[in-house]
Amino acid sequence: MSLTKEPKLITGNSNMPLSSAIARRMSLHRGVSQGLVEARVERFNDGEIFVEVYDNVRGEDMFIIQSTSNPANDNLMELLIMADALRRSSAQRITAVIPYFGYARQDRRSKARTPISAKLVANMLVGTGIERVLTMDLHAAQIQGFFDIPVDNLYASPIFALDIKHQFKDNLDDIMVVSPDVGGVARARELAKRINAPLSIVDKRREKAGEVAEMTVIGDVTGKKCFIVDDMVDTAGTLCKAAEVLMENGASEVHAYITHGVLSGPACERITNSVMKSLVITDTIAATEAVKKTPNIRVVPTAPMFAQAILNIWNGTSVSSLFDTDMLEPIYEGMF
Template sequence: MLIGWQRHESVIGVTLGTTHMPNIHEPKLITGNSNKPLAKAIARRMSMHRGQTVDLVDARVERFNDAEIFVEVYENVRGEDMFIMQSTSRPANDNLMELLIMSDALRRSSASRITAVIPYFGYARQDRRTKARTPITAKLVANMMVEAGIERVLTMDLHAAQIQGFFDIPVDNLYASPIFALDIKHQFKDELDDVLIISPDVGGVARARELAKRINAPLAIVDKRREKPGEVAEMTVIGDVKGKKCIIVDDICDTAGTLCKAAEVIMEHGATEVHAYISHGVLSGPAVGRITKSVMKSLVITDSIEPTQAVLDAENIRIVPTAPMFAQAIMNIGAGTSVSSLFETETLEQSYEGLFKG
C-alpha cells in the first residue's frame, strides 16, 4: 500500500508541475494613430534584437462620421502580453481616447497583460493645483487608464516625477538624458571643455544636473519670472556663461517663446553658442518659426511626438531616435528583467549600436 501511495503522489506532483508551468509569450505590439513611425521603428529594432520579424498587430483605429473612435483587432490576442504604442500628444483628447478604447478592446479579447507605451504623456503639466478651483488632470488621466484595463505604463521624461505616484500600477519612466549625453559627446567631441549645461528654470535643475554629470560639464541656471502663463517678465542668468557653448536642457518645448528668449539672454551674457536639447518637441503654433529665426544654433528633440513637416524642414532642428531605448525596455519588461539598466551609458551604447560614434 505504501508503494502505491508513493507512486500515486509522484504522479500528482508531475501533473501539478505541468499545470503550473508559466506560459511564456513574446511581447506583441499594437499602435494607435499618434506616432506610427516610432511604433514601426520600435518593431524594427525588436526584430533586429530577436532575429525574427516583429510585426505590429493588425488592427484598425478609425473614426465614424461624428468623430467617434472605433477599434477592431483582427488578430487573436488571447493570453498575449500586449504593448500599446500611443503618445497622448496633439490632438491630446483624440489620442488619449484611442489609447483607452484600444485597451478596452484588448482586455475584452482576453489579453493576459496590457502595457501602455506612452513616449509623451499628455496632461502631465496639470500635475497639481496651482490656484483655487483648478483640476489635477494628470491624476484623472491616470485613473482613466487603470479603469480601461492598462496594467503597466512605460513612458519617458514625465514632466513631474510625482505623476508616477498617481498610478496604482507600475510605471517605468525612461530618461532622454543618456541619449542626449551620447549625442553631445559626438557633436562636441573636441570641445567638451567649453560646454556648459543650462537649466531654463529652477524647477529643472535636477534634470540639467543629471545631463551635466554624464558629460562632466558645469551647470548654470536661467531664473525666470512669469507675469502669466506663456509670458516671461524677467530673466536672470545665474552662473558664468562667458565664452561657453551653452546647452539648454528641458523636458517640453511648446510655443518656444521662453526657450528663444533664454537663448537671447545667454548670448547677451557672453556665450559663444547656444544649443537646446528638449525631450518632447510639442512645438505648437509659432514655435518652429521662432526657433528658425532665433539665435540658437540648434534644437535637438526626440521623436516621442511625431514631427510635423515644418519641423522636418527646419534647418536648425534635429531629431534623435528613441526606438532603440523603447525596444530594449519593452523586451526587458516582457522578460521580467531590469529596465533601470537602460540608464547606464554602457548598456545604452549597446542598444544604439554605435549610432553616435564616428
C-alpha cells in the first residue's frame, strides 16, 4: 500500500474534459470523491506561463494530466512549470500522465543535421523532477529508452478490440485489419490477434513528408471490411488515400481505428469527403469543434484505462495487467 494518504490529480489546460473524466472514474473505482487539485495555470500578457497551486501537496503522490498536443510548445511548458511548482512544494512523487506525447515523431535523425527532439523533451521532463511517465501509444516504442525513469506505455488496441466486438459483432468473420505502412505492422497485428482477424499491409512510398507517391496493398482484401490501424492521424491525406486504394482493391467497407486524432489543417474536410465509413479515435487529444461536427468521426474514451493505471501506480500494482481483455472488460462495462 502506498505510504502517502491518497493520489492527487492536477491538470493543465490541454485536455480538461479528459482530466475531469479520469477524476470521476477514480472516484467510482475507489468509492471516495476524487477531485482535481485547485490551481491556476495562466499566461502573462507576453505569453509567459504562470502556475499557482492552491492546495497543500507536501508529501503527496501527484499526477499531472497534460497532453502535449496543439499548441504543443505551450502545453509542454505548462507541464514542465507545473512539475517545478509541485517539486518546490515538496510533493513526494510526481508522475506525468501524458495521454498524447508530442514530438514523438522526431525520435531519430532522419537526415544530417536534424535533432532528436523526443530525446530533448525526455531530458526536460526528467530535469524538472518528474519521476514517472504514463502515456498511451508512443509513436515509437523505443522512446521509453530516452528516459532514465520508469515509463508506462498503455495501448489503445484493447479498447479498440472491445469497440469492434460490440459495433461489428455480427460481421467479425468479414473483418481485415490493415496496417497503413510496414512500420505499423506490430500495432496492427496486436489488434488482429485480439479480434482473431487476418492482417493486410498498405505499402507506401513517400517522395517527401506529407506526400505519398505510390501505394500497394499486400494481401487480398476483396469483400472485406477493412480496419486501418495506426497511432496518429494528422492531416489525414495518407489515411484517406489508403482508404481509396483499399476500395479499389475490392474492400466492401473501410473504417479506421487511430489512437491520437491530431487532425490538423484540412483533415476534417478530407475525412468527411472520404470513402471511409468511420474514423474512430480516442480522447487523448481534446476534440475541436470541427472534429465534433464531422459525422463519420467517433470518439472512444480512455479515462477508465488511465484512471485504473493511475490507481495501480499509486498502489504499486501491475500496469501491464490492463492489457488483458478480462481485466479491461469490467472497467468498460456498459460503455460500448
